Amino acid sequence: MLLSKSCVYGLRASLFLASREQGEFIPIRTMSDKLEISFHFLTKILQQLTAEGILESFKGPNGGVRLTKPGSEVPLMDIVLAIDGSQLLTECALGLPGCGIKNPCPLHDKWAETRDAIREMLEHTTLTELVNKGKAENLRLTTEGGFDILFDD
Template sequence: MLLSKSCIYGMRGALYLASSSNSKYISIKQISNDLDISPHFLTKIMQELTKAGLLESQKGPKGGVRLKKDGNEVALVEIVAAIDGMDLLTECALGLPGCGTAKPCPLHEQWADTRDEIRVMLEETTLTDLARKGKEGNLRITADGTFDWLPKDN
């Protein structure tokens, strides 16, 4: 797996927020229940996304998290950078320091091309793009496939 579980859950959580039809705060408990992610783990991930300026949070009974900006302004690469960092998109697949065109590793040529394709996809895909695709294709973001693309109202 190229992305950490934290990063994958961060994308799923942010996608959940982007699929909401309004900008109200949604509790982490509701998100964790709907996405079947540990609330403690999800809280830590959402804190990282808040620290990176992608989410904003509010405490209290009507609190929760929401996207800080519109989903069409949030590229997936921003979530990756906030949680996993950009090393995946810059470093050698074998972890060799100094790997590059001058002194490549055995995987350099294939990995450099693949890495660049992944980077472009992450830069060009927004949360709104994924939410729209999910709704139109009735695609899933939960293991059991029951997510209906609309967060439940509290």
Template sequence: MLSKSCVYGLRASLYLASKDEDEFTPIKIMSEKLEISFHFLTKILQQLTADGLLESFKGPKGGVKLTKPGSKIALIDVVLAIDGPRLLTECVLGLPGCGLKNPCPLHDKWAVTRDSIRVMLQNTTLKDLAEKGKLENLRLTEDGDFEELLRDQ
């Protein structure tokens, strides 16, 4: 449902939310830690920067950081910046014009699910998930947990 770019953007944003707010993180380090191609991650981070969610700084101490605390950035902000509103507006079967007047067979069920997803994305912040990840030592990569990711910077 979410594009690969969006999934990686969420992972990168969660990683940044778990770091010191004033610290720029080099993209190369993020790429290695999150096991995401450097060039692909760079393009994703450019989208988040263009949308005002990240700030970038070039140079030897450069990198990226969130523009505001993770408690002020909801998951929906990241999703909309990368994938746009399609998850929350388009027909699950991909039929144009699907709506109350001309619904597809899944319209009613998808509308309820879509609204639940929207509420969850709006009500969950990066800080919420970063704290949960650290507290419960959850995974942010295939094999790596938060504790491992934040070690050896």
């Protein structure tokens, strides 16, 4: 698996937040319901994003979480790094410690190229970009139903 489940849930939740009014705090319960993710599990994941400064939270009635920056300034990479760390982008494909230009494995060069493609994609894709695409084409963020169901009440 490329990304951990925590990371995937974190991405889906971040996209959800980016699809809303920016200043608005959204309760985690709302997100866990709409996105079909376990509430407690999602809470733990979003706590990581809050700790990393990607989200900010507010307790009590009308509380919830929100992005600290506009979604257009948040590349997917930020969320991936916050949850899964840099492993994916630094690790040797053959699992050898310290594999790099100085001391490479036979697969290093080819893998470095591929890895850069992944990095580029994650760095150059922003939350807002995906939200706009999702809204325009009514794409899904859940098992069933399009983007529009995220806005039902």
